[in-house]
Amino acid sequence: MFILTHLFLVLSACLSLTSAIPTSPKSHPSAAGVVNRTTCNGKQYTYQRLAGYGSIPANARDSYGDTLGGFGSAIAIDHKSWRKLKNGTYTGKLYAIPDRGWNTQGTLNYQNRIHTFAISFTPAPDATATSPSPPNLHLSYKSTLLLTDPLGNPTTGLDADLTGGLTISNFPILPSATYTGNGFGQAGSGGRRISIDAEGLVLNNDGSYWISDEYGPYIYRFSASGKLLTAIAPPPAYIPRRNNTISFTADSPPVYEPDRAVIPSDPESGRSNNQGLEGLTASPDGKTLYALTQSALINDGGPDNPFRHQARLLEYDVSRPSNPTLSHEYVVTLPLWTDPTEDEDEQTKVAAQSEIHYLGGGQFFILARDSGAGGGQDSSTSIYRHIDVFDISSATNIKSADNDAIDGSIASDEGVLEPGVEAATYCSFLDFNVNSELARFGLRNGGEQGAGLLNEKWESIAVVPADGKKGKDGGFFVLSLSDNDFITQDGYLNNGQYRYTDESGFDLDNQALVFQVQLPPGKNRS
Numbered sequence: 136m137f138i139l140t141h142l143f144l145v146l147s148a149c150l151s152l153t154s155a156i157p158t159s160p161k162s163h164p165s166a167a168g169v170v171n172r173t174t175c176n177g178k179q180y181t182y183q184r185l186a187g188y189g190s191i192p193a194n195a196r197d198s199y200g201d202t203l204g205g206f207g208s209a210i211a212i213d214h215k216s217w218r219k220l221k222n223g224t225y226t227g228k229l230y231a232i233p234d235r236g237w238n239t240q241g242t243l244n245y246q247n248r249i250h251t252f253a254i255s256f257t258p259a260p261d262a263t264a265t266s267p268s269p270p271n272l273h274l275s276y277k278s279t280l281l282l283t284d285p286l287g288n289p290t291t292g293l294d295a296d297l298t299g300g301l302t303i304s305n306f307p308i309l310p311s312a313t314y315t316g317n318g319f320g321q322a323g324s325g326g327r328r329i330s331i332d333a334e335g336l337v338l339n340n341d342g343s344y345w346i347s348d349e350y351g352p353y354i355y356r357f358s359a360s361g362k363l364l365t366a367i368a369p370p371p372a373y374i375p376r377r378n379n380t381i382s383f384t385a386d387s388p389p390v391y392e393p394d395r396a397v398i399p400s401d402p403e404s405g406r407s408n409n410q411g412l413e414g415l416t417a418s419p420d421g422k423t424l425y426a427l428t429q430s431a432l433i434n435d436g437g438p439d440n441p442f443r444h445q446a447r448l449l450e451y452d453v454s455r456p457s458n459p460t461l462s463h464e465y466v467v468t469l470p471l472w473t474d475p476t477e478d479e480d481e482q483t484k485v486a487a488q489s490e491i492h493y494l495g496g497g498q499f500f501i502l503a504r505d506s507g508a509g510g511g512q513d514s515s516t517s518i519y520r521h522i523d524v525f526d527i528s529s530a531t532n533i534k535s536a537d538n539d540a541i542d543g544s545i546a547s548d549e550g551v552l553e554p555g556v557e558a559a560t561y562c563s564f565l566d567f568n569v570n571s572e573l574a575r576f577g578l579r580n581g582g583e584q585g586a587g588l589l590n591e592k593w594e595s596i597a598v599v600p601a602d603g604k605k606g607k608d609g610g611f612f613v614l615s616l617s618d619n620d621f622i623t624q625d626g627y628l629n630n631g632q633y634r635y636t637d638e639s640g641f642d643l644d645n646q647a648l649v650f651q652v653q654l655p656p657g658k659n660r661s
Contacts, residue, residue: 194623201631211229216228217603235331243318248282307366311327317629349412354451365457372544425499431445465527465531468559486519495657504520511590529557599611600612607656616645
């Protein structure tokens, strides 16, 4: 009886999941200035063309001698620096963060950091598939800011300890890693550092930074000099637990200790492994902060496909940044995609989100994508790689003592929302994988591994006005950078003292794309 009942629930959930697949936007030839167009809650969005492409070599190094990789995890553009020159070229200053360093074969004692780049972009509207444009987005590396804890000690990308964490006055318990040697498998005195898997970035007017993390999953505020000022712990429902205790590990053992066992591998509640606060954005005045889980909490249908699609969105009042308060909480139902490489009963998967960007009026961009397809992967063809739109105007505020308690849930184990919970409106919009657009820059989705193939992981969004000012006409450029996972055959870490070669055999350049879009009339999207 239990088996039949469970089967009925699973089938019912799958039917409701199928209805969650967003309707594809209408596609049009880009020669007419429209690739596709979407209307979301009465507001029209137009993807006009792929406008630019650029890259930085896989073996580039930063000012500390470390490989300049993975910095597509999150980006932000200083809008005060954004200019349109008389010759039509745009210039500006871009900030970018890598997540936790080279980690395809295990985590390492990589100090978290923020890179800055000067960008120069000259649109190439006349580029065609038969006469493609060379790279027209140029990123020039400028500097790196290393991040530290409140006492000035370096942070680390190492996987957090199974239990416990660092206790520092006026801070919540902080995810931390205890390591031997130098944390790279070499000689050293050992130590303990705050563990951060950085995934979201917001610039503040006072020069400080908000950074969201996957281990906690926490949101941190760092000073202009890189010192930790504030840590926001989400409600207990988000905090990972194993064996009835807080357990921040993501079961990502160090390179030098690959057989370290975590039992159970997945948390029993809270965020799933490597599925924390992946998306982070703020209102233009900087007083409201939004953070979105990459997919569902364990309590809401995680961690498995196809049930992990009810992501939670946190809204914080940060008008007093030293004393942030949770004001609202919503659900964003993530899209589904069909994986043709899997058996029929395992083909439906969740397009987990990698970034969000606030647009105003309750609407946001969201970068949702598949995984395991692209440069350096077994499959080269991505099925779902989008910047979509969601709207929280009619969504239920799920913030409550019950929903946010340990094991608090807003969905069943099969990912079906509880009665009375309405998710954000979700609208499909901009598809990265349109080969007719990619070909205008010598790029492609699918085919042989090699030059021109898009990387797997696209994880960042920045929006800048096409008029170089306020964008009052609705014309904007959307920039997105890939996270290349530090994959290179000529890699360096630990101030250039640790040499590595990725076992994949690939060198994946850090890729960047620029899309030209028309947004609904409204306020400055900065």
